[in-house]
Amino acid sequence: MTRRATAIATTLLLMAVPALARAPVGAKYLGRTSQGNRILLRVVAGGGLHLDFHELLRCSRGPDKDTHAIFHAERPQLRADGSFDYRKTYRHLPPVHGFTERQTERQHLIGAVSAAKAFGTIDDLVIGERTGLRCHAHLTFKATRRR
Numbered sequence: 001m002t003r004r005a006t007a008i009a010t011t012l013l014l015m016a017v018p019a020l021a022r023a024p025v026g027a028k029y030l031g032r033t034s035q036g037n038r039i040l041l042r043v044v045a046g047g048g049l050h051l052d053f054h055e056l057l058r059c060s061r062g063p064d065k066d067t068h069a070i071f072h073a074e075r076p077q078l079r080a081d082g083s084f085d086y087r088k089t090y091r092h093l094p095p096v097h098g099f100t101e102r103q104t105e106r107q108h109l110i111g112a113v114s115a116a117k118a119f120g121t122i123d124d125l126v127i128g129e130r131t132g133l134r135c136h137a138h139l140t141f142k143a144t145r146r147r
Helices: 003-020
Strands: 028-033 038-044 048-059 065-071 083-093 103-113 117-128 134-145
Touching: 028 048, 028 117, 038 134, 048 117, 065 117
Parallel strands: none
Antiparallel strands: 028 038, 028 134, 038 048, 048 065, 048 134, 083 103, 103 117, 117 134
């Protein structure tokens, strides 16, 4: 990369940083996922981000699973630029409605929140411990600030 190209890339990056400035505590965002479901995001004290949405997990066999995800106590933390990258693995979860065996769930959320908008991707993988049943969802979301 030439010096000129590096200078242009750096300038563009620095221009983008104010657009991703951290949203104020209490800011709420409402939008849709790529599956057409509503998503609600809220910035909370301590730099956290609450999320609430439904997702459809596609399974390797049997019916797909519709789940309601709520990130409240364990949630993404916003970086100074408004971005987040959250990974969590839950092992040996007990059976729940629609999933009759113990399971492991891996979640990965990545995105950003600005003063006016929020966007990102969500990956969710559930693996049955006894049968190896795999259910997966990959979705994107966009939301706009409501207050």
